[in-house]
Amino acid sequence: AQRVTQPEKLLSVFKGAPVELKCNYSYSGSPELFWYVQYSRQRLQLLLRHISRESIKGFTADLNKGETSFHLKKPFAQEEDSAMYYCAPNSGGYQKVTFGIGTKLQVIP
Amino acid sequence: KAGVTQTPRYLIKTRGQQVTLSCSPISGHRSVSWYQQTPGQGLQFLFEYFSETQRNKGNFPGRFSGRQFSNSRSEMNVSTLELGDSALYLCASSLAGTSEETQYFGPGTRLLVL
Numbered sequence: 001a002q003r004v005t006q007p008e009k010l011l012s013v014f015k016g017a018p019v020e021l022k023c024n025y026s027y028s029g030s031p032e033l034f035w036y037v038q039y040s041r042q043r044l045q046l047l048l049r050h051i052s053r054e055s056i057k058g059f060t061a062d063l064n065k066g067e068t069s070f071h072l073k074k075p076f077a078q079e080e081d082s083a084m085y086y087c088a089p090n091s092g093g094y095q096k097v098t099f100g101i102g103t104k105l106q107v108i109p
Numbered sequence: 110k111a112g113v114t115q116t117p118r119y120l121i122k123t124r125g126q127q128v129t130l131s132c133s134p135i136s137g138h139r140s141v142s143w144y145q146q147t148p149g150q151g152l153q154f155l156f157e158y159f160s161e162t163q164r165n166k167g168n169f170p171g172r173f174s175g176r177q178f179s180n181s182r183s184e185m186n187v188s189t190l191e192l193g194d195s196a197l198y199l200c201a202s203s204l205a206g207t208s209e210e211t212q213y214f215g216p217g218t219r220l221l222v223l
Contacts, residue, residue: 034211043112043215044199051209096157099152099153101151
């Protein structure tokens with residue numbers, strides 16, 4: 001069965017510290033991989049996509065096919081990074097996104 | 110370009126009732142997906158529609174149904190409401206609903222079942 005695991009429900013880091021939000025997936029084939037973010041009182045929105053290989057707001061995500069992981073990283077956390085983060089693999093050709101349970105990132109000033 | 114809109118934003122119903130939620134996608138988007146968001150389960154996929162056809166379905170009981178109209182607007186219906194149906198229901202749209210496309214989310218409809 002297709003599954004995504006975000007092992008941490010809550011991750012607290014100090015401002016300026018490195019951040020790593022973990023995501024492991026269990027999928028047949030090669031899923032497309034996304035990270036979505038939901039800031040307080042805002043709608044869920046795309047943060048970055050594996051296919052774009054870009055860095056958004058200082059975040060990057062590396063696909064490790066061997067470990068089936070797609071961890072989200074940022075070298076120096078900012079207070080405005082506090083939000084819910086969802087790892088979202090998508091497979092099967094069409095939209096049937098399986099979201100992880102989400103990790104709440106809390107950046108402590 | 111206007112974003113995804115959902116109506117109503119809040120609903121209070123009692124057990125056994127039914128409810129219909131509406132979603133208007135971004136203009137030009139033909140794929141609409143629905144999700145249920147709860148604190149315990151996170152975001153769970155309900156179904157996806159494209160060109161008035163349901164293409165994908167999640168693991169929800171038959172009480173959850175949906176449809177899509179020719180203008181791509183979509184509705185979701187939940188019959189015989191249960192307390193556990195209390196959740197934030199999100200819809201998302203994309204151009205063609207392929208797996209590599211970004212989804213654009215609406216603000217959600219918060220449903221409370223008493």
